[in-house]
Amino acid sequence: MSRTRDVIVIGLGGMGSAAAYHLAARGHQVLGLERFGPAHNRGSSHGGSRITRQSYFEDPAYVPLLLRSYELFAKLERDTGRSLMTLCGGLMLGRPDSRAVAGSRRSAREWGLPHEMLDAAQIRRRFPTLTPAPDEVALYEERAGFVRPEATVTAQLQLAQRAGADLRFEEPVTRWEVLPGGAGVRVHTADGVHTSGHLVICPGAWAPRLLADLGVGFTVERQVMYWFHPRGGTAPFTPERHPIYVWEDRDGVQIYGFPAIEGEDGGAKAAFFRKGVVCDPETIDRTVRDEETAAMAAQLRPRIPDLPGRLRKAVTCMYTTTADEHFVLARHPEHPGAVTVACGFSGHGFKFVPVVGEIVADLALTGTTEHPIALFDPRRSELRHSATPEGETTS
Numbered sequence: 001m002s003r004t005r006d007v008i009v010i011g012l013g014g015m016g017s018a019a020a021y022h023l024a025a026r027g028h029q030v031l032g033l034e035r036f037g038p039a040h041n042r043g044s045s046h047g048g049s050r051i052t053r054q055s056y057f058e059d060p061a062y063v064p065l066l067l068r069s070y071e072l073f074a075k076l077e078r079d080t081g082r083s084l085m086t087l088c089g090g091l092m093l094g095r096p097d098s099r100a101v102a103g104s105r106r107s108a109r110e111w112g113l114p115h116e117m118l119d120a121a122q123i124r125r126r127f128p129t130l131t132p133a134p135d136e137v138a139l140y141e142e143r144a145g146f147v148r149p150e151a152t153v154t155a156q157l158q159l160a161q162r163a164g165a166d167l168r169f170e171e172p173v174t175r176w177e178v179l180p181g182g183a184g185v186r187v188h189t190a191d192g193v194h195t196s197g198h199l200v201i202c203p204g205a206w207a208p209r210l211l212a213d214l215g216v217g218f219t220v221e222r223q224v225m226y227w228f229h230p231r232g233g234t235a236p237f238t239p240e241r242h243p244i245y246v247w248e249d250r251d252g253v254q255i256y257g258f259p260a261i262e263g264e265d266g267g268a269k270a271a272f273f274r275k276g277v278v279c280d281p282e283t284i285d286r287t288v289r290d291e292e293t294a295a296m297a298a299q300l301r302p303r304i305p306d307l308p309g310r311l312r313k314a315v316t317c318m319y320t321t322t323a324d325e326h327f328v329l330a331r332h333p334e335h336p337g338a339v340t341v342a343c344g345f346s347g348h349g350f351k352f353v354p355v356v357g358e359i360v361a362d363l364a365l366t367g368t369t370e371h372p373i374a375l376f377d378p379r380r381s382e383l384r385h386s387a388t389p390e391g392e393t394t395s
């Protein structure tokens with residue numbers, strides 16, 4: 001058995017790399033265990049870009065975390081010299097009473113966030129690639145934009161290692177156990193056994209396997225990201241001219257998309273927000289069918305007519321969704337002295353990665369945090385009886 005560390009972190013994706021970095025930076029001995037390689041593409045933190053925004057339609061309770069996350073992304077950029085966040089502006093579009101518009105407006109007003117409301121004519125004038133219906137409006141947020149998932153994970157791994165963390169890749173955890181009498185935890189991997197005082201579990205889509213005793217139901221969903229080459233070329237779609245967007249139709253279906261980002265093969269990425277099919281991370285079908293691409297193009301065509309030109313590529317990714325689509329971020333209720341969990345990010349977690357790292361470090365080291373995380377309690381009533389029978393979707 002190898003020597004005992006202060007903390008073991010299982011999973012070095014978005015959240016785990018942030019946790020390992022924050023724990024190591026506070027002077028603790030950290031062992032990180034990851035089943036795949038660094039910044040890999042088989043979980044939930046790949047695909048070149050993730051939307052970030054502050055006028056959060058999901059719930060105003062996320063706003064203070066976003067404000068801190070922006071600060072920490074900027075610090076990560078300074079500390080590593082990498083470009084991780086681009087604030088190209090963002091539009092939340094739909095009818096005035098849609099969740100995307102009304103929810104974003106509520107958060108903006110509640111937190112005094114700078115924003116503009118635009119009617120359909122104003123949207124068309126300012127953003128000529130977009131053709132909203134006459135009854136659609138948008139909330140425009142200048143401080144919205146995108147962050148880079150692989151580069152962020154790489155930056156956090158680099159800083160964690162620089163602070164002394166021992167990070168092991170291609171070392172899958174097979175099981176973990178809490179030792180009696182407050183003696184810490186034991187983690188079994190394909191290569192051996194490790195012990196530590198505390199365990200942090202950031203399993204992404206493997207939450208149903210690694211956190212079966214958490215009492216939370218997770219639905220793991222296969223999602224597809226599509227990169228289209230705009231019909232008239234990428235010039236009107238560059239980040240200097242094109243915002244990110246979340247666009248909700250009258251049935252509540254949301255799509256979202258990005259400008260054409262450098263290094264993305266001349267394509268602009270778009271996707272359905274949710275609308276995935278239930279999958280298992282071990283057996284997920286990574287082939288994207290023509291019918292799926294056609295459905296994406298059909299949703300885009302009336303809204304951004306120049307976008308669904310030629311498909312450059314389509315890539316799958318996974319959401320790990322809870323019944324109320326809010327995160328799970330807490331000490332493990334069954335093992336409060338020994339285990340901290342960060343999971344169930346429900347398809348909207350990446351923009352929070354750095355602040356989750358800070359919160360996990362607080363929880364692991366002190367059992368508490370000054371950040372407002374009441375919404376993420378694994379014992380909340382919304383999650384009771386929410387375990388999803390296999391093969392069914394919650395949406």
Ligand SMILES: Cc1cc2nc3c(=O)[nH]c(=O)nc-3n(C[C@H](O)[C@H](O)[C@H](O)COP(=O)(O)OP(=O)(O)OC[C@H]3O[C@@H](n4cnc5c(N)ncnc54)[C@H](O)[C@@H]3O)c2cc1C
Nearest residue numbers: 011013014015035043044045051173204317345349350351
């Ligand atoms: C298509 C798509 C689009 C998205 N768009 C956005 C967006 O625009 N904005 C936004 O904020 N969020 C977005 N998200 C969500 C966001 O990317 C996720 O919430 C976030 O990446 C989750 O990070 P994670 O650390 O929980 O999971 P991951 O990054 O997948 O990390 C989990 C890690 O645990 C490892 N692991 C699992 N089991 C074991 C084991 N037994 N042993 C060792 N290691 C193990 C895995 O290999 C993996 O590396 C999107 C997600 C997808 C899929």
